[in-house]
Amino acid sequence: MDRGDRIIACYSNLLLSVxxxxxxxxxxxxxxxxxxxxxxxxxxxWFSSNKDYAIGxxxxxxxxxxxxRFNAIYIPSSExxxxxxxxxxxxxxxxxxxxxxxxxxxxLFDPAKGKIVWQSKTGNTSVESAVLLDDGNFVLLxxxxxxxxxxxxxxxxxxxxxxxxxxxxxxxxxxxxxxxSYYSLHMNVxxxxxLRWETSxxxxxxxxxxxxxxxxxxxxxxxxxxxxxxxxxWSVYGEDHNDSDVKFRFLRLDSDGNxxxxxxxxxxxxxxxVWQAIINQCDVFATCATNGICTLxxxxxxxxxxxxxxxxxxxxxxxxxxxxxxESGSSMILHEHMYLYGIYPPxxxxxxxxxxxxxxxxxxxxxxxxxxxxxxxxxxCHTMNSRYVGGQSxxxxxxxxxxxxxxxxxxxxxxxxxxxxxxxxxxxxxxLLEVAAASIVVFVMLQFSIGVYLFRRRxxxxxxxxxxxxxx
Numbered sequence: 212m213d214r215g216d217r218i219i220a221c222y223s224n225l226l227l228s229v230x231x232x233x234x235x236x237x238x239x240x241x242x243x244x245x246x247x248x249x250x251x252x253x254x255x256x257w258f259s260s261n262k263d264y265a266i267g268x269x270x271x272x273x274x275x276x277x278x279x280r281f282n283a284i285y286i287p288s289s290e291x292x293x294x295x296x297x298x299x300x301x302x303x304x305x306x307x308x309x310x311x312x313x314x315x316x317x318x319l320f321d322p323a324k325g326k327i328v329w330q331s332k333t334g335n336t337s338v339e340s341a342v343l344l345d346d347g348n349f350v351l352l353x354x355x356x357x358x359x360x361x362x363x364x365x366x367x368x369x370x371x372x373x374x375x376x377x378x379x380x381x382x383x384x385x386x387x388x389x390x391x392s393y394y395s396l397h398m399n400v401x402x403x404x405x406l407r408w409e410t411s412x413x414x415x416x417x418x419x420x421x422x423x424x425x426x427x428x429x430x431x432x433x434x435x436x437x438x439x440x441x442x443x444x445w446s447v448y449g450e451d452h453n454d455s456d457v458k459f460r461f462l463r464l465d466s467d468g469n470x471x472x473x474x475x476x477x478x479x480x481x482x483x484x485v486w487q488a489i490i491n492q493c494d495v496f497a498t499c500a501t502n503g504i505c506t507l508x509x510x511x512x513x514x515x516x517x518x519x520x521x522x523x524x525x526x527x528x529x530x531x532x533x534x535x536x537x538e539s540g541s542s543m544i545l546h547e548h549m550y551l552y553g554i555y556p557p558x559x560x561x562x563x564x565x566x567x568x569x570x571x572x573x574x575x576x577x578x579x580x581x582x583x584x585x586x587x588x589x590x591x592c593h594t595m596n597s598r599y600v601g602g603q604s605x606x607x608x609x610x611x612x613x614x615x616x617x618x619x620x621x622x623x624x625x626x627x628x629x630x631x632x633x634x635x636x637x638x639x640x641x642x643l644l645e646v647a648a649a650s651i652v653v654f655v656m657l658q659f660s661i662g663v664y665l666f667r668r669r670x671x672x673x674x675x676x677x678x679x680x681x682x683x
Contacts, residue, residue: 242352243311243341250308251275258282261345263459268309269293274302277309277319277329279349279362281459290481292473294347294369294461295362298329300386311341315351317360333360347371370462372430376404382464393497394468398426402444404436406470406488406495412557414496415470415488418445428462432485434472449474449485468495493603497554503529504549505603518546518604519614530598531580537617543574550583550610551595551602559583559593568592570613585610 241260249255249267256267265282268275278296297309297319304323312318315338317331331351336359338351348371349362363374368382376382376398384394393409402423406415422444423436432452436445449472451457459475470488489495492513493505503515517529533541553559562572566584569592573582582594583602586609602612 241342243343245311245313245315245339247341248308248310249277251303251305256282257341257343259343259345259347263345264294264343264347266343266349268303268307269296271302273305275305275307276302277307278367279343279347283458285458285477286475287480290475292369292461292482294371295349295365296367299367299383300392301329303328311338315339317341317351331360336360346373348374368464370426370428372428372460374428376426378424384464384466384468387466392466394464394466396464396470398423402436402438404445406464406468408468408496409557412496414468414494428460428472430460432457432460432472432474434462434486447486451476451483451485467492467498493605496552497557497601498603499529499601501528501530501554501599501601504551504601506605518549519544519616528599531595531600531614531616533580533598533615533617535577540618541574541615542618543570543613544616546604546612546614548606548608548610549602549604549612550585550593550608551581551600551612551614552583552593553595553597553599554601555597555599559595562592562594563590564592565590566611569594573613573615579615581612581614583610583612 241258243257247257249257251268254268256265258265259282263281263283264279266277266279268277269280276293276296278293280293281291283291297317301319303319303321306323307319307321307328310318310320312334314334315336316334318327319329320326321328333351336351337353338359339354340352341350342352343349347362350358351360353359363371364377364380366374366376366380366382368384370376370382376396378398378400380398382396384392386392395407397405397407399405400421401419402421403416403419404423404426405413407413418436422438424439426434426436428434432449432454434447434449435443438444449460451474454474454476456476457474458477460472462470462472464470469492471484472486473482474485475482491507492498493507498505498513499515503517505513505515508514515529519532520529562569564572569582569584572592573579573594576594578596579594580596580598581600582592584590584592
């Protein structure tokens with residue numbers, strides 16, 4: 212090696228040493244020691260060394276969660292989205308605190324509930340410190356500075372650039388208001404990435420069979436499924452992939468059950484949606500829950516409407532207007548271009564038959580509430596045995612749905628005439644005595660009055676006869 216090469220080699224080693232030292236310094240300088248504590252009242256945070264991320268309490272309508280959020284100075288506070296939260300949908304009061312205990316356990320305690328609402332269960336893993344890295348990953352380190360726990364391996368509803376979702380891991384959407392979310396994204400052992408409602412309903416899937424072991428969102432805006440050799444077996448591109456103006460990207464399973472990629476560009480004022488898994492939101496299972504049937508309006512936004520709610524029904528839920536106990540009989544109402552499915556329970560009974568038989572099957576079955584007929588090469592009748600249904604309506608749908616309803620009675624029967632009250636046949640002796648006494652009193656008084664009248668008349672006649680005759 213000549214002198215020039217040796218100089219270049221020494222210079223390169225010096226740069227490498229400086230770079231490693233700088234990285235170690237940045238990690239050490241931002242390390243969080245055991246016993247550190249954050250509270251809602253103090254509104255304090257721990258930051259990554261580049262200040263792009265912060266960890267602390269997040270305000271959600273006077274309730275709080277603990278987690279990691281964006282903190283970059285050019286992202287407005289209203290757009291500093293949460294990217295990881297402790298536990299799923301765990302909310303605490305304004306008196307809550309988070310502590311990295313002396314045993315290396317992360318503890319989220321809420322005095323209002325009087326208990327620990329979440330903990331990391333890392334007390335026996337020789338944790339010596341924690342650090343929020345510059346990529347947004349919150350990590351617990353042991354004495355060898357090796358990670359024993361990290362938020363990237365315990366995701367909530369979001370994946371950042373460079374973060375992987377491995378087989379067995381999942382994302383779970385946050386709840387919508389008071390409604391508990393049942394949406395989740397899974398990377399399963401068959402090499403597929405799937406969107407699910409509860410555990411049994413799969414409404415979107417990519418990848419397979421048995422090749423992909425993890426999903427990853429690249430800094431270039433490409434979402435990929437990788438095999439064991441880190442070769443892509445499936446990929447999708449965001450609208451702004453490879454755009455150098457993009458500063459941040461993340462993948463999130465939103466509360467409406469759709470999977471989307473968002474990006475933040477220079478001089479932006481809000482996050483931009485650059486990809487979503489399901490174009491038609493009505494294709495997401497139970498988009499409207501039990502509040503109606505999903506349909507798209509002129510602006511391609513979805514709305515929920517109820518085509519079979521009774522005008523007398525004040526219930527906000529959109530339920531099938533039939534009960535097996537209805538005494539007036541039932542009828543089947545036809546709805547074209549509509550497909551329904553059961554939500555509670557979330558399954559249908561499927562029978563291969565024709566349209567008329569589909570209607571007849573549901574009509575004759577007292578437990579059947581509705582039936583949807585589809586024919587995509589194989590005629591199928593999907594029957595539902597519950598009032599709680601979801602579905603969609605669109606002119607492009609070739610399905611036909613029959614909804615069972617209780618028939619109105621032909622005539623209203625008058626209320627039953629009450630039976631005449633039975634009168635006791637026993638003779639009331641006391642009553643007879645009272646009537647007899649009253650009759651005697653009346654008779655005596657009548658006789659006395661007649662006697663007085665006759666006496667006075669007789670006296671008057673005698674006085675008149677005793678007077679002298681009148682003379683002119």
